[in-house]
Structure formats: structure tokens, C-alpha cells
Amino acid sequence: MVNAQSRAVDASTERPSLTLTRRLRARPEKVYAAWTQAAQLAQWFGPPNMKPATLNAELDVRAGGRYRISFTGDDGEYFEAGGVFREVVPNERLVFTWAWHSTPERESLVTITLKPDGPGTLMIFHHAQFFDEVARDNHQRGWSSFLDKLDAFVA
Numbered sequence: 001m002v003n004a005q006s007r008a009v010d011a012s013t014e015r016p017s018l019t020l021t022r023r024l025r026a027r028p029e030k031v032y033a034a035w036t037q038a039a040q041l042a043q044w045f046g047p048p049n050m051k052p053a054t055l056n057a058e059l060d061v062r063a064g065g066r067y068r069i070s071f072t073g074d075d076g077e078y079f080e081a082g083g084v085f086r087e088v089v090p091n092e093r094l095v096f097t098w099a100w101h102s103t104p105e106r107e108s109l110v111t112i113t114l115k116p117d118g119p120g121t122l123m124i125f126h127h128a129q130f131f132d133e134v135a136r137d138n139h140q141r142g143w144s145s146f147l148d149k150l151d152a153f154v155a
Contacts, residue, residue, distance in 0.1 A: 015108075016136040017128035022147055024121045026154035028091045028114040031121045034154050035094060035112060036061045041069070044153035047145055049074045063088055067096065083107070098127070106131040108139075123147075 024031055034040045038057040046055050054072040061067075068082040083097035092114055099107040108131075113124040125143065130136040 015128070016130040016133050017126065018130075018136050018140045018143070019127075020125040020140070020143055020147060022123045022125070022151060023117055024123055024151055024154055026120060028116055028121045030154050031114055031123060031150075032091045032094075034150060036088075040153075044149040045069065045146060046071045046149075047073070047142060048149075051076075061085060061088055061094075103131075106135065108135075 034044060036059060038059050041057045041059065042055045045057065051072045051074050055069070056071070057067070057069045059065075059067045063085055065085045065088075066082065067085065068080065070078065070080040072078050080101035081098060082101070083099055085094065085096045086109075087093060087095035094110075094112045096110050097107050098110050099105075108127060108129045111124075111126045111128070113126075115122045115124075125147065127136075127139055127143065130139065
């Protein structure tokens with residue numbers, strides 16, 4: 001009985017998450033490079049309303065390595081996110097923390113899994129531990145837009 005109650009409490013305190021699945025028209029190696037090489041990331045990452053050439057990416061892609069990505073919206077608003085890589089399996093998996101510079105206490109966790117899928121890649125993008133449903137919904141819109149750009153970039 002106690003176990004059932006503690007499981008119920010755990011489930012009720014779970015933080016929101018989202019999962020986006022994409023079939024990309026490129027091999028896992030190419031998709032992985034797009035995520036892990038700063039020069040490539042700068043070519044596709046960011047929202048559609050970003051000022052051209054304002055994205056800056058600093059990536060230390062190794063377990064324990066840090067990253068920082070910044071850009072300016074077309075309205076002049078500055079955005080910066082960063083975190084730490086927790087797991088790096090080349091061409092297969094990336095796990096990293098994610099937090100906006102404006103709300104560093106709202107750290108969440110991103111897991112990207114890449115699987116060969118015929119001539120392309122099945123990418124499973126999971127973002128977990130959001131502060132609330134509003135943050136999850138805002139990130140879902142943003143990530144969906146980013147992943148559309150990734151798909152076009154690697155095709």
C-alpha cells in the first residue's frame with residue numbers, strides 16, 4: 001500500500017516533457033555533425049524571426065563539456081541558452097542540460113537519439129523536466145520550428 005501511494009505522489013510531481021520524432025533525409029553522421037559542430041549549428045539553429053548572422057555557438061561536445069548558444073531576435077531581443085553535455089555517443093545520442101540565461105533556475109534536460117532509418121535517420125528529440133506546461137508548450141513551438149530548419153539543412 002505504501003508503495004502504491006509513493007508511486008502516485010511521484011507521478012503527480014513529474015514535470016512536463018515533450019517528444020518530437022522526425023525522419024530526416026540524411027545519415028545519422030550528418031545529423032550528429034549538424035548538432036555538434038558550431039559552424040553547422042549556426043546555419044540552421046534558431047527561430048525564423050532571428051536576425052541573420054547573429055547566432056553564436058560555443059560547443060565542448062564531451063561528457064561534462066559546456067555549451068552556449070546565443071542569438072538576437074529581429075526585434076532586438078537577446079537570447080542565450082546553455083548547459084552541460086551529460087552523455088555523448090557519436091552519431092547515436094546526445095544528452096544535455098538546457099537553461100535560458102534569463103531563467104537559469106529552470107534547467108531542463110534534452111535527449112537526442114539518432115537511429116539509421118533506410119537512407120536517412122529517425123531522430124527522437126525528448127525535452128524533459130520543464131518548469132510548467134506553458135514552458136513546455138513554448139518550447140514545443142520553438143523546437144518544431146528549429147527541427148524544420150534542421151531537416152532542410154541536412155537534406
